[in-house]
Amino acid sequence: MPRTPRRVDLAITVADGPAPLRHRIADAVVGELRSGRLRPGDPLPSTRALAADLSLSRGPVVAAYDELAAAGFVLSRAGSGAVVAPGADRAAAAGALSHVPAAGGEAAGIRAVTTTAPRWDLRPGRPDTTLLDAAAWRRAWRAAGTAVPGNDAGAGPSHERLRRVLADHLRRSRGVAVAPDDLLIVPGVGASLRALPVALGLVGSTVALEDPGYVEAWTAFEAEGARVAAVSVDGDGLDPAHLPRGARAVYVTPSHQYPLGARMPVTRRALLLDWARRTDSLVLEDDYDGEFRYDVSPLPALRSMPGAADHVVYIGTASKLIAPSLRVAWIAAPRRLRERLRVELESRGLVVNEATGLALAEFIASGSLATHHARVTRTYAARRAALVAAASEHLPFVVLDGVEAGLHVVLRLPDDVDDLDVVTRLDAAGVAASPLSAYAVATPVRGLVLCYAGLAETQAGAAIRAVADTLRPHIDQ
CATH class of the missing domain: 3.40.640.10 (Type I PLP-dependent aspartate aminotransferase-like (Major domain))
Structure with a gap:
């Protein structure tokens, strides 16, 4: 059966400023991609519907969609409207824009992409590369160079x-x-x-x-x-x-x-x-x-x-x-x-x-890979144990899934909690995480995907306290 598109409520705010309206609308859509609220494959509202939501004429919205399509952020399909193109989220996160920004270095209505690293980066897919034996790695490359x-x-x-x-x-x-x-x-x-x-x-x-x-x-x-x-x-x-x-x-x-x-x-x-x-x-x-x-x-x-x-x-x-x-x-x-x-x-x-x-x-x-594997497995096991213990202390009202293996756990949230909003609030608290709903197509799931590979044992308590402080207003304990 064909894929059921994810329902998307695109609630954008078009910033004021001297830039043409089509640019400001396009910038707002790119901002949604950068935040993760829009993802590859998501359908965009029709130009008529978005124009009505923004209380604008349809012309600037059509021009903005054309601009986004020309830049490669969206794909226009006859009879099925516009959808977000594969890789568009990564391009937005990397700072790509659909047009040359106005003088001053930023596109109107879009904040400059921050380079400030989160205090605790718990996004999945990030092993701790500092655990690699640098001497063994250099030896391998020297051998390759011969x-x-x-x-x-x-x-x-x-x-x-x-x-x-x-x-x-x-x-x-x-x-x-x-x-x-x-x-x-x-x-x-x-x-x-x-x-x-x-x-x-x-x-x-x-x-x-x-x-x-x-x-x-x-x-x-x-x-x-x-x-x-x-x-x-x-x-x-x-x-x-x-x-x-x-x-x-x-x-x-x-x-x-x-x-x-x-x-x-x-x-x-x-x-x-x-x-x-x-x-x-x-x-x-x-x-x-x-x-x-x-x-x-x-x-x-x-x-x-x-x-x-x-x-x-x-x-x-x-x-x-x-x-x-x-x-x-x-x-x-x-x-x-x-x-x-x-x-x-x-x-x-x-x-x-x-x-x-x-x-x-x-x-x-x-034999360096086998040695590395043994070392990182011990380290990750200790970091996992520290995170699970901290969650037991500070988040006794939530369930952790996937603790037996891998490099991440899933902190489950009630279905009525907006995990995208939680991730945005966590970002303000210095915690980078991924919303579980971003991995789903037809199954309604809510939660946080938290990678512990790079989380030092001594930091697990502080990081999970920050998560708990953010979650408490959203969850009945």
Whole structure:
């Protein structure tokens, strides 16, 4: 079934000033993107409706929409109005504008993008890169620097050594038995998802995704022509019994459901593989932080189960274990699809440069990655314990989900609490967090996604007190 658009109430305020009205309207929309109240894929109100809300004539609103479309912030689709373009939120957060600002350095009605870091940055996806052994990292890059670059301009780097050591690492850490030739090295998961619908033959087909789930997967599949369908998750993750009829693929995070944190039990994993075999469909397994589990041993990846190699596209990444800025991930697809996927990735320029691959290969082969993994797991476990203890003391009236694994927890809020408003108030208190509703498409959920990877144990109490002080007026205790 087609994706149900998220309901958006665009309540913008157009600033006064000398700039043309169309610029000020466009600036207000960009401000909504920057704040997170608008997200990629969200529909904009019709020009007539927005003009009525603003008590303006329709002309300046039409001009503002045209300006936003020309800049790439929105997409205009015949018969279905304007929607926010993929990546528009990141462009707005980076300070991009739809026009040259008025003299004085700022667009009229838009505050300059602040460079002041929050006192406590609890947004997800941010491992503590200061825990990396700088000496070991430098040694790896020095070793990479001794290699003579290849000269094949007709293909991406082969990354032969990286694929070899990664195959061994995946066998030991995730139970995935994969041949080096079956691994494709890609520049991060988010960018590479766009290649999957074409390479895997999913254009025009239904792809099921977890809800709430990884929003970048939604936007990537939808932008490339797949029909996306939301499947609500529960305390055990996605239930295969709820997959829509006719779905040709499902995108899942079974080791640590993103963002709620559930671990898919072996019973559901077996049912999911049975569904894939029975319907000749694909399971896209994103094992984004499967290495981090604290109270029990990590479950092997879904891809490790017997027969999974024929139906599971396994996706792993170095972003949580090492650093997001490294931009290295890997994909193991069924062999019948591997060459199509490789060609599609290379045709889009989705390759990792040779030196980065050599350095990472040396870092793994030298044993430095295993040492780093052990060190950060101990550190993150302690930081998680400090955050959970602080929440028990200062937020006894709320529920934490996903505490057993990963690098973040979810603080659940009642459905009538506007978590976007809470995040804005937390920002004023020096706490950066993400609203749970931003990860949902059709499932109404409210909460805060809080990453503890960079939160020192000594700061957990102060940070959670700030969260508690912000939440108390919104919640009946």
